[in-house]
Amino acid sequence: MGTSHRSGACKRSNNGAKLIVTMILGLVFGFFVGVSFPSLSLAKIHLRPGLISTFDVPLPNTNKLSETSGLSNASRIYVPTNPRGAELLPPGIIVSETDFYLRRLWGEPSEDLKKKPRYLVTFTVGYDQRNNINAAIKKFSDDFTILLFHYDGRTTEWDQFDWSKRAIHISVKRQTKWWYAKRFLHPDVVAAYDYIFIWDEDLGVEHFHAEKYIALVDKHGLHISQPGLEPNNGLVWQMTKRRGNSEVHKDTEEKPGWCSDPNLPPCAAFVEIMAPVFSREAWRCVWHMIQNDLVHGWGLDFALRRCVEPAHEKIGVVDSQWIVHQVVSSLGSQGESENGTASRQGIRARCRNEWSIFQNRLSKADNNYLSHTRKH
Numbered sequence: 610m611g612t613s614h615r616s617g618a619c620k621r622s623n624n625g626a627k628l629i630v631t632m633i634l635g636l637v638f639g640f641f642v643g644v645s646f647p648s649l650s651l652a653k654i655h656l657r658p659g660l661i662s663t664f665d666v667p668l669p670n671t672n673k674l675s676e677t678s679g680l681s682n683a684s685r686i687y688v689p690t691n692p693r694g695a696e697l698l699p700p701g702i703i704v705s706e707t708d709f710y711l712r713r714l715w716g717e718p719s720e721d722l723k724k725k726p727r728y729l730v731t732f733t734v735g736y737d738q739r740n741n742i743n744a745a746i747k748k749f750s751d752d753f754t755i756l757l758f759h760y761d762g763r764t765t766e767w768d769q770f771d772w773s774k775r776a777i778h779i780s781v782k783r784q785t786k787w788w789y790a791k792r793f794l795h796p797d798v799v800a801a802y803d804y805i806f807i808w809d810e811d812l813g814v815e816h817f818h819a820e821k822y823i824a825l826v827d828k829h830g831l832h833i834s835q836p837g838l839e840p841n842n843g844l845v846w847q848m849t850k851r852r853g854n855s856e857v858h859k860d861t862e863e864k865p866g867w868c869s870d871p872n873l874p875p876c877a878a879f880v881e882i883m884a885p886v887f888s889r890e891a892w893r894c895v896w897h898m899i900q901n902d903l904v905h906g907w908g909l910d911f912a913l914r915r916c917v918e919p920a921h922e923k924i925g926v927v928d929s930q931w932i933v934h935q936v937v938s939s940l941g942s943q944g945e946s947e948n949g950t951a952s953r954q955g956i957r958a959r960c961r962n963e964w965s966i967f968q969n970r971l972s973k974a975d976n977n978y979l980s981h982t983r984k985h
Contacts, residue, residue, distance in 0.1 A: 708801035709754045709777055724751065728823065729799055730806040731756040733786035736763040738810040738937065743770050745812060749819045754802070758789040760940055785940065787882075787899060787906040796893035805892050809883045813839075813933030822886075822930040829857045832888040832923045833895075833913050835880040837931040848879045851931040859925040874911045878920035882906045883934060891916050891923075900967060905956075907964035912971060 691698060692705045709729065712721045730753045734742050746755060755776035757767070762782045767773040779793055790807055799805055804823060817836055826834050837851030848861045860877035868876035887895060894916035899909065914920035 706797045706800040708798070709756060710801070711775070711777075725801065726752050726754045727802060728753045728804045728806070728819075729756060729802040730754070730808065730819070731758060731786070731790075731794070732808050732810055733758040733760060733789060733940075734810045735759070735761040735940065736766055737761075739767065739770075741812075741935070741937075742810055743772075745808075745814045746770075746772055746776075748814045748817055753806075753819065756793075758784070758786060758793070760784055783940075785904045785906070787909070788904040791896070791899045791901055794892075794896065796889075796896050799892065800889065803889055805887045805889070807885055807887070809934075811935040811937035812884055813935055815933075816931050818930060822927055825856055825927050825930065826886065829859075829925060830923060831857070831925045831927075832891040832917045833880060834886045834925055834927055835884045837926050837928040838881075839931060839933045845934075846875050846879070846881065848875050848877070849881050849926055851926075852928045856929045857925050857927050859921060872919075872921040874914060878914035878924045880910060880913065880924060880926065882910045884932060885910075885913075900970070903963045903967055905960045905963050907960045908967040912967075 691700055691703055695703055695705075708725075710722055710725060712718070728749075730746075730749050732742055732745065734757050736759075742757075749755065755772060757764075757776055757778050759778060759780040760783055762780050764778045764780050767776075767778065779789065781789070786807060786809070794805065794807070804826070806819075822836065834857075835849060838845050838849045840850040847863050850861075852858055860871065861875075863876050868874075871877060891913075895909075895913060898912060898916065899906075914924060917923040
């Protein structure tokens with residue numbers, strides 16, 4: 610027993626000596642490596658922004674490191690947070706969002722605006738509908754920025770209306786409102802507005818008041834909405850028909866076979882594309898879903914639900930502020946003047962074709978995404 614005890618003690622002593630020698634050799638080796646290479650400043654390590662957005666790598670608390678180990682601010686790891694394309698700029702100078710607020714050519718910039726409108730209303734218009742648009746815009750207060758997209762190229766004639774002088778006019782001939790929306794309503798451009806109205810020109814607004822409408826949208830938590838439609842004018846989905854006994858509704862009953870799920874379109878989570886209203890957050894998603902080459906927007910109304918959650922609670926129709934769809938095909942007449950032949954049938958055929966294309970793209974995107982997630 611005594612011999613065994615002494616043998617164990619000797620082994621522990623030898624192991625301890627080896628550990629001390631190893632530590633000393635490591636320190637000496639580290640010293641020579643350090644003096645053999647130039648110093649490396651961690652502050653000058655630049656990581657590719659794509660990697661930063663792709664991988665979520667937890668970094669140590671640099672403030673605690675500085676306190677405990679004496680590291681200075683210059684030694685901290687720099688992670689770029691600038692928007693894509695602006696990595697070369699100092700973050701303090703970057704303004705990544707903008708607005709449609711009109712500015713003066715003189716004076717102090719801080720004094721340009723007496724009031725910042727909180728909402729944006731857009732109409733895609735032709736001059737023939739000027740009286741209807743005039744009546745509509747009178748329903749919107751000065752808390753709204755007014756933006757007109759002119760598909761007939763006529764803009765200066767609108768100055769007969771006083772409000773036209775404070776409105777923004779964008780003119781490109783024979784283009785639809787979704788063509789305009791994709792090119793001029795980028796989320797970073799309309800970020801200043803709580804709600805964005807993207808409306809057709811042929812809407813009767815006798816029973817509509819914009820401020821009251823927004824109050825109801827806020828009250829019921831709607832991120833995508835539309836006013837109720839007068840049920841006696843033209844073809845109207847059951848979901849978008851105005852109900853006379855409620856402020857807002859979010860679902861309906863349709864014909865048998867139309868709805869596979871009561872929480873899905875067209876029985877819920879559904880508004881039409883003639884007079885939609887989007888919250889800032891919802892529009893940021895919807896803008897990305899709008900296809901660059903599909904200009905009529907057919908099929909988009911069935912897919913809007915993907916941009917809010919839960920959709921059947923945050924998409925709805927405001928009954929007590931309602932409109933009439935007058936079904937005036939002004940843009941269709943522009944097609945006739947373009948080539949001298951009746952083209953309304955051709956326009957409608959393209960609408961149906963775009964709906965099919967959009968549905969196919971969406972289905973393919975879903976399948977690709979599911980396949981990718983299953984592999985990982």
